[in-house]
Amino acid sequence: MKTLSELKQFYQAQLLADLKALEHKRRKVLRKRMYVNTVILCIVAAAVFVTINFRMHPHIIFISIVLSVILAVGAYRLIGKDYIAEFKILIIDRIVHFIDENLTYDRSGCIPKSTFVLSQIFKTKPNRYKGDDLVSGKIGQTKICFSELNAEYESRSGKNRSVRTVFKGLFFIGDFNKNFSCRTVVLPDTAEKLFGRIGQKLQSMNLVRDDLIKLDDPEFEKLFVVYGSDQVGARYVLSTSLMKRIVDFNNKTNRDIHLSFIGSMVFVAVSYKRNLFEPRIFQTLLDFEPVREYFEDLQLAVGIVDDLNLNTRIWTKK
Amino acid sequence: MWIAIIAAVVVIVIIVLLYNTLVGKKNQVINVFGTIDAMLKKRYDLLPKLISTVKTYMQHERALLEEITEMRAKAVSGRLSDDEKVDLDNKVTKALGGIMVAVENYPDLKANQNFLQLQSTMNEVEEQISAARRAYNAAVTDYNNAVEMFPTNIVASIISYKMKKVFEISEEQRQDIDTDKLFKA
Numbered sequence: 001m002k003t004l005s006e007l008k009q010f011y012q013a014q015l016l017a018d019l020k021a022l023e024h025k026r027r028k029v030l031r032k033r034m035y036v037n038t039v040i041l042c043i044v045a046a047a048v049f050v051t052i053n054f055r056m057h058p059h060i061i062f063i064s065i066v067l068s069v070i071l072a073v074g075a076y077r078l079i080g081k082d083y084i085a086e087f088k089i090l091i092i093d094r095i096v097h098f099i100d101e102n103l104t105y106d107r108s109g110c111i112p113k114s115t116f117v118l119s120q121i122f123k124t125k126p127n128r129y130k131g132d133d134l135v136s137g138k139i140g141q142t143k144i145c146f147s148e149l150n151a152e153y154e155s156r157s158g159k160n161r162s163v164r165t166v167f168k169g170l171f172f173i174g175d176f177n178k179n180f181s182c183r184t185v186v187l188p189d190t191a192e193k194l195f196g197r198i199g200q201k202l203q204s205m206n207l208v209r210d211d212l213i214k215l216d217d218p219e220f221e222k223l224f225v226v227y228g229s230d231q232v233g234a235r236y237v238l239s240t241s242l243m244k245r246i247v248d249f250n251n252k253t254n255r256d257i258h259l260s261f262i263g264s265m266v267f268v269a270v271s272y273k274r275n276l277f278e279p280r281i282f283q284t285l286l287d288f289e290p291v292r293e294y295f296e297d298l299q300l301a302v303g304i305v306d307d308l309n310l311n312t313r314i315w316t317k318k
Numbered sequence: 319m320w321i322a323i324i325a326a327v328v329v330i331v332i333i334v335l336l337y338n339t340l341v342g343k344k345n346q347v348i349n350v351f352g353t354i355d356a357m358l359k360k361r362y363d364l365l366p367k368l369i370s371t372v373k374t375y376m377q378h379e380r381a382l383l384e385e386i387t388e389m390r391a392k393a394v395s396g397r398l399s400d401d402e403k404v405d406l407d408n409k410v411t412k413a414l415g416g417i418m419v420a421v422e423n424y425p426d427l428k429a430n431q432n433f434l435q436l437q438s439t440m441n442e443v444e445e446q447i448s449a450a451r452r453a454y455n456a457a458v459t460d461y462n463n464a465v466e467m468f469p470t471n472i473v474a475s476i477i478s479y480k481m482k483k484v485f486e487i488s489e490e491q492r493q494d495i496d497t498d499k500l501f502k503a
Contacts, residue, residue: 178442214456231456232353235449315442 001303002099004292010098011291018090023285025083030281036075040068080281087279092133095294099302102137109134110147111171119173119267120185121258123208126151126166133277139302140311141318146172146301148276169255169272172301176266177310179317182233183210186246186259189225217243223250237261242308249307253300264317268304336473343461347482350457351400354450358393358407361443365390365410368436372417375427379420386413404485407447414440455484 047064050056088107096105110131117125131149138144151166191199204212209227213234220243228234238246238261250257256271276297280290305311369383376383389410392398398406418437427433462481465474 178445214460216452216456231350231453232446232450235452236446239445239449314438315445316438318438 001299001306002295004295007098007292007295008288011288014094014098015091015291016286018094019285019291022083022087022090022279025086026279026281026285029079029083032079033076033281036072036079040072043068084279088133088277091279091291092277092294095291096135096298099295099298100137100139102139103135103302104137106134106136108132110149111145111173113151115173116149116151116167116171119260119262119269120183121187121260121267121269122151122166124153124164124166126153128152128154128163131171135298135301139305141175141313142177142305142310143175144172144302144305145174146170148272167269167271170270170276170297170301172268172270172304174266174268174305174308174310176237176261176264177313177317178237178315179264180233180237180261182228182230182237182261184213184226184228184234184237184261185209186224186226186238186257186261188256188258189221189223191225215243216240217247219247220244223247245308249304252307266308266310270300332469333473336470337477340461340464340470340474340477340479343457343464344479347454347457347461350450350454354447354454355403357443357447357450358403361410361440361447362390362393364436364440364443368417368440371430371433371436372421372427375424375430376417376420379417382413382416382420386410386417389413411444411447414444451485458482458484 044061044064047061051058051060085107088105092107093105096103111134113126113129116122116129129149129151131147134145134147136143136145148169149171150168152163153166154161154163189203191203195202200212200214203225206212206227210229211227211231213226213228213231215221215226215235215238217240224246226234226238246257246259253270258269258271260267277294279285365386369387372379373383389406393403393406393410421427421433464470465479465481
């Protein structure tokens with residue numbers, strides 16, 4: 001595991017030069033955006049002027065606002081595209097290799113939707129699905145793969161359209177260190193926190209999930225609810241030590257953690273509110289702070305192998 | 319008149335639900351005990367292979383190995399009560415633990431491929447036994463809760479369902495394995 005001081009050295013020796021060049025590009029992007037903003041303001045102002053002077057339908061103002069917002073979003077994307085791509089190739093890719101030489105980084109790849117659905121962590125099948133920053137490789141004896149994901153479900157009823165986030169954050173897949181054929185899902189426990197025993201009863205009546213598994217680690221039980229297809233199998237996977245490790249990991253990240261164990265693999269979904277591995281637009285790139293954040297986010301994912309002790313291979317799966 | 323009939327039906331339905339819940343939980347306990355039995359059998363099947371692999375190396379542990387062979391013979395004879403099965407299981411676990419600790423003294427054995435593979439398989443079986451035991455305790459706790467808590471305790475006392483014991487390790491086995499005492503040749 002690389003330390004922060006090693007990162008700082010790497011940052012000063014290797015990254016600063018490229019960051020300076022990118023900083024140039026960032027300023028250019030910002031200037032272009034300001035330009036787009038002024039154009040939009042002019043369009044809307046013109047629409048208002050025309051509506052008032054020529055006594056036209058006020059709808060024109062609304063249409064112009066909507067049109068210009070759509071234009072702006074498109075323009076922003078076009079303007080930022082090269083800058084973001086270059087940032088990822090020059091900076092994120094290098095940080096990934098700094099953490100571990102054997103990892104590969106694909107800035108536009110992501111965990112496929114079929115895999116996301118296969119993990120059975122989220123019961124709603126998303127109809128809007130995108131992601132990026134795919135990292136894959138082998139840490140010790142454990143094959144891993146993770147990316148940023150943004151999965152949403154859009155429901156239309158007549159003219160109304162509402163978009164619900166199914167999952168946004170880091171999605172990790174790893175080779176688990178035991179062979180098993182059952183299915184176990186570990187979810188953050190909201191009901192038990194709020195309603196105690198009654199909450200647990202409600203959880204056991206969940207129709208879309210497997211049977212409720214009540215485990216013997218009280219701290220773990222407070223934080224998580226577990227559904228599984230086999231009472232003994234779930235306990236084989238979730239050993240006493242693994243439960244402790246999951247609790248520690250949860251407390252370390254301080255985020256909503258979801259896990260599932262299927263087909264001798266482990267899936268971990270860590271919810272994030274912010275976007276990961278994106279370059280700053282409005283602040284300078286030259287600080288150490290954002291580099292530290294990228295590093296810590298990547299380290300969190302790679303660290304899951306150690307946190308869950310996946311490289312301990314004392315059973316028949318090697 | 320109608321109200322009385324509906325009330326009676328509701329009460330009967332409730333009693334049936336409570337009764338079924340109790341029976342379901344009792345059967346789950348039996349079910350998981352069966353799984354423990356199956357896992358234990360896997361372990362007893364591995365024991366002869368383990369003994370033959372380590373016998374040639376571990377000269378000092380002859381007595382312990384013989385003890386394990388005896389215990390195994392008793393286990394597969396199939397004439398044990400549930401309590402005796404549990405007791406024997408605890409004894410075998412302790413003895414196996416002793417063997418695995420003693421292996422540390424035999425670097426040749428530790429490097430032996432057969433032994434390493436066997437060790438992985440044994441680790442897996444031990445972990446599965448442990449999982450089955452935990453599942454048993456969970457099933458028993460669930461059953462005991464139903465027998466003791468309201469309203470299922472009423473039905474439980476009518477059909478004489480009693481509380482069951484969870485898997486516990488007896489005091490003597492709770493003490494750490496005293497390796498010196500175990501290996502007096």
